[in-house]
Amino acid sequence: AGVTDVGRPRPVVTIDLDLEYPSRFIGVDYDRETVVRVLTEIGCLVEELATTSGTGLRVTPPSWRPDLTSAPDLLEEIARIDGYDKIPSVLPTPPSGSGLTHSQRARRIVAEVLAGQGLTEVWSAPFVGDDRHVALGWTAEDARARTVRLVNPLSDEQPLMRISVISTMVDALVRNVARGTKDVGLFEIGLVTALEGEQQVAPTERVGVHPAPEVLESIHAAIPPQPRHLGMLLAGEVERSGWWGAGRKAEAADAISLASSVAEALGVPVTTTSADGVMPFHPGRCAAIHLETGELVGHAGELHPKVVQALGVPARTVGAELDLDVLIAAADRTVRASTVITSPVAYSDVALVVDETVTAADLEAALRSGAGEILESVHLFDVYRGDQIDDGKKSLAYRFTFRAPGRTLTTEEVSALRDSAVAAAAEAHGAVQR
Structure with a gap:
């Protein structure tokens, strides 16, 4: 043996x-x-x-x-x-420095602004499936090309990373409504996946070994871009009804106003234009928000009726989704204080009749271009559709605020500036003064 x-x-x-x-x-x-x-x-x-x-x-x-x-x-x-x-619990000593980064400060400002307007911050798991993409009006193939599939997902029904914050926020909205909260305002700041090209496979190393520089480079190259987005959803009343009178339902203008307030809080000038064919929004009640450079920030408006039905959210739900990284990058600049002018202001109102296809933002831009350098502000204060104007037309009323440094404007000067602005609007959009 x-x-x-x-x-x-x-x-x-x-x-x-x-x-x-x-x-x-x-x-x-x-x-x-x-x-x-x-x-x-x-x-x-x-x-x-x-x-x-x-x-x-x-x-x-x-x-x-x-x-x-x-x-x-x-x-x-x-x-x-x-x-x-x-083992004792000992708090570490914070390092000296300036504290929060610019991005962290900006995100806190955004959260405080939205909370101050009555919205509640939520967190949703960033996992979705093809059915959610289809419900939002995207084709499964196009949406899948922009995201990555998890190797070991928590749920086989949600194997994909989200490409939109709204796509996962709706679960919180549906849950709140189902539990009896009819008037809901939610917002979330979170990362989304924005894959460009084919999904790459990252190399792995055994535990306890620091990867070589070329391995680290391959790992970083395999990670898709993950911009930080801001999502907002409003359903029900934004102005509550009660013994004092009737309330007011949320509408597309509320979502656009929230998006504008976020940009204003960060000190970033933006422009708002009408947008069609952008899912999951209603084609006639959606606005595109751009920087002054033309870079797209996001969209705001009312959700498409088909999306509302597919997701089970309340009718006429409105929302917005903005690329917060774009706003934060634009806000990282030195803001120069404007000169304080103590001269009296001069006001002038004008109502213009235009086609229904002309947006208030486009008309305002034309008015600004013709009003001259001493125009301080122009504000839309009334929209009229009725018997006094033709079908397919609308009347938009604006208030101009003029102020000249070091002197008081005369009535003739104000009228001339207003007429110049009206002429610019007539040339650009065929506007007719009422």
Whole structure:
């Protein structure tokens, strides 16, 4: 009979341990007897060893503990067996510096502005499925091309990362409405996936090994862009009804106003134009929001009726989704204070009749272009549709505010400036003064 020898014997490993190391690393005052006792209990051979700082230990782990290969491994055993409850809770000392980053400050400003207008911040898990994309009016193929599929999703029904904050926020809206809250205003600040091209596979390394520079570069290259978006949803009344009178339902203008207030709070000038064919919004009640450079920030308006039905949210629900990173980048600039002019202001009102296809923002831009440099502001204060104007037309009433530095404007000057603005609107959009 022979002997069958299977496997290879594990080489003997010895670990040098300074007796001051456990106390310094864990934060508990361990004496020599405690350290030796614990290591002996787990089967280690402990010998005395002279070190530069004094007496240390040379530890030989048992053959059945191949996981003990370094001094930190021994420290973990010491802390575990002696008791994690003995480790004190010590708050770290914050480093000196300027505090929050520009992005963090901007996000806090946005959250405070929206909370101040009655909205509640929510968090939703960023996982969706093809059915949610279809419900929002996108084709499953196009949406899937912009996102990534998880290898080990929490749910087989939601294997994709979201490409829109609204796509997951609607769950919170539906849940609140189902529990009896009919008037809801929600917002969320979160990351979305914006894959460009084919999804890449990131390389992996074993635990405890710092990846080489080329491996790190490949890992970073495989991560898709993840911009930070702001989503908002309003349903029900924005002005509550009661004994004082009737309330007012949320409408597209409320979502656009919220988006504008966010940009204003960050000090970023934006323009608002009508937008069609942008899902999940209603084609006739959607606005596109751009920076002055023309870069798209996002959209705001009323959700499409088909989307409302598919998602089960209340009728006429409105919302907005903005690329917050675009706004934050535009806000990272030095703002120069304008000169304070103490001269009296001069007001002038005008009502213009235009086609229904002309947006208030486009008409306002034309008025501004012709009003001159001393125009301080122009404000839309009335919209009229009725018997006094033709079908397919609407009347938009604006108030001009003029102010000249160092002097008072005359009535003739104000009238001339107003007429110049009206002429510019007539040339650009065929506007006729009522």
